[in-house]
Amino acid sequence: MSFPGAAKLAGTRPLTDLHLAMRSWFAETARVLPWRSPDCSPWGILVSEVMLQQTPVVRVLPVWEDWMERWPEPADLAKEPSGEAVRHWGRLGYPRRALRLHAAAVAIVEKHGGKVPGTHAELLGLPGVGDYTAAAVAAFAFGQRETVVDTNIRRVHARLISGLALPAPSLTASEMRLADSLMPDDIELSVRWNASVMELGALVCTARSPKCSDCPVSESCAWLAAGEPPPTYTPKGQAWHGTDRQLRGAVMAVLRVADSPVEPEWLERPATDLGFAAAGAAVPLAALHRLNFPPEQLERALEGLVRDGLAEMHDGGLRLPA
DNA sequence: TATGCGTGGTC
DNA sequence: TGACCAAGCAT
Structure with missing residues (x-):
């Protein structure tokens, strides 16, 4: 181990100043979130974790509340057509997550008696649940x-311990070892530690402009000590304009609000008469037309949506899976 | 392992 | 303004 304080973490590993500082900070500063309530069910926590994949807390909150009221147990969601999960996913983005959450609910009913399983391995077997989410649900x-390692924890570790502005582009085995070595031995403290490091990354040790003056552990930050060296690489942004991704998003926006199957013709160009049934989709339809995508790309995008299970053909029109 | 996958806020 | 970014996953 090569980081400051490593020796103190060996052996019986008493709590370090780092742990104590983080514990106090978390107790005073942590946000009150419904999925952190002691009343929250494992199902509620699983739903929150999937919704929070690549989506900020503030946008998740109202949708999570709606889902929990609508589908308080996995069985409630499992009964629905998958398209309902997609519809009520709203504009959270990455709607395949809604599909996978629905599939997870079905799997929970069929293989786990309707209760969210409690081990990392079982959780990992659920659709849409990867290593991070399995660890997070098992812990929280x-x-x-x-060993919970998300993008926040990776960034905090990169700065605090490794002295880097940003973590590597993809998660490495060495990062997992580091995260494991930093965790308190005590079970309850480990849960709290994971939550607090994640929270520090979300609120203080942010990607863009970290609020180091608010940081409870800035005194021991390797990155600050090194004089805040800049990132050693520039993250490549995701393409958006003109991509299938943009197009799929625009089509899904139409399907979510359409109250009957949408003819592909309507998606391609403005119709003189949409008919009463699709009139509710006029706004997202107009937005789609404004993008002016080539017809062949639209066709390819629609195929992709059907292939992914996000849409289906019915009576010559496209709709959410019913 | 690199890539594709939504959406909206921020600077 | 456009690029970056947000509790990743599947292939």
Whole structure:
């Protein structure tokens, strides 16, 4: 181990100043979020974790509340057509997550008696649940000692321990070892530690402009000590304009509000008469037309949506899976 | 392992 | 203004 304080973490590993500082900070500063309530079910926590994949808390909150009221148990969602999950996903983005959450609910009913399973391995077997989400649910819903590593934790570790402005482009084995070595041995403290490092990354040690003056552990930050060296690489942004991704998004916006199947013709060009049934989709339809995508790309995008299970053909029109 | 996958806020 | 960014996953 090569980071400051590593020796103190060996052996019986008593709590370090780092742990104590983080614990106080978390107790005073952590946001009150419904999925952090002691009342929140494992299902509620699983739903929150999937919604929070690549989506900010403020946008998740209202949709999560709606889902929990609508589908308080996995079985409630499992009964629905998958398209309903997609519809009520709203504008959270990456709607395939809604599809996978629905599939996870079905799997929970069929293989786990309707209860969210409590081990990392079982969770990992659910659709849409990867290593991070399995660890997060095992820790936060079932109180287990799990090595939780998300983008926030990676960034905090990169700065605090490794002295880097940003973590590597993709998660490395060495980062997992580091995260494991930093976790308190005590189970409950490990859960709290994971939550607090994540929260620090979300509120203080942010990607763009970290609020180091508010940081409870700035005194021991390797990146600050090194004089805030800049990132050693420039992250490549995701293409958007003119991509299938943009087009799929625009089509899904139409399907979410359409109250009957939408003829592909309507998607391609403005119709003189949409008919009463699709009139509710006039606004997103107009937005789609404004993008002016080539017809062949539209066709390809629609195929993709159907292939991915986000849409289906019915009576010559496109709709959410019913 | 690199890539594709939505959306909207921020600077 | 456009590029970056947000509790990743699947292929």
